[in-house]
Amino acid sequence: MKKDRRRVPCKKEDIVKVVPKIIEGKRNLNIYVTEDAMEVYIDISYEPYIEYEIEDMEPQHELFITGKIKHKSIKKFTREEIEKSLREKILFMELKRRNRKGNRWGQIPCC
Numbered sequence: 001m002k003k004d005r006r007r008v009p010c011k012k013e014d015i016v017k018v019v020p021k022i023i024e025g026k027r028n029l030n031i032y033v034t035e036d037a038m039e040v041y042i043d044i045s046y047e048p049y050i051e052y053e054i055e056d057m058e059p060q061h062e063l064f065i066t067g068k069i070k071h072k073s074i075k076k077f078t079r080e081e082i083e084k085s086l087r088e089k090i091l092f093m094e095l096k097r098r099n100r101k102g103n104r105w106g107q108i109p110c111c
Contacts, residue, residue: 018054018065025049029077031089037097040086048074 010016026047033040053070 020052020054020067020070021050022052023048023050025074027075027077029082029085031085033089033093035097037090037093040090042082042086044077044082046074046076048072 028043028045030043031040032043049072050069051071052067055066055068057064057066
């Protein structure tokens with residue numbers, strides 16, 4: 001498939017294929033716990049899912065294809081997802097802290 005951003009003559013028998021762009025969304029959740037586990041910093045950012053469509057236009061001699069947003073959405077983190085990530089991070093930091101203090105085998109005491 002040829003992509004050309006210049007003006008190109010087209011004939012009746014030419015087939016022009018236009019594929020609207022889709023931008024996949026992203027969700028980012030970063031958690032930082034200080035070494036003493038006394039402070040927690042959470043950074044949440046979103047990049048929306050965007051789907052474009054071709055805009056209709058009146059017939060004319062020259063065709064300039066333009067697009068518009070057909071669908072835009074952001075799936076936000078739920079409270080439960082944030083709490084789960086936070087618990088996992090704090091548990092990991094606690095295990096790491098115990099290992100540093102820990103016994104000579106690097107094992108974590110059970111009870």
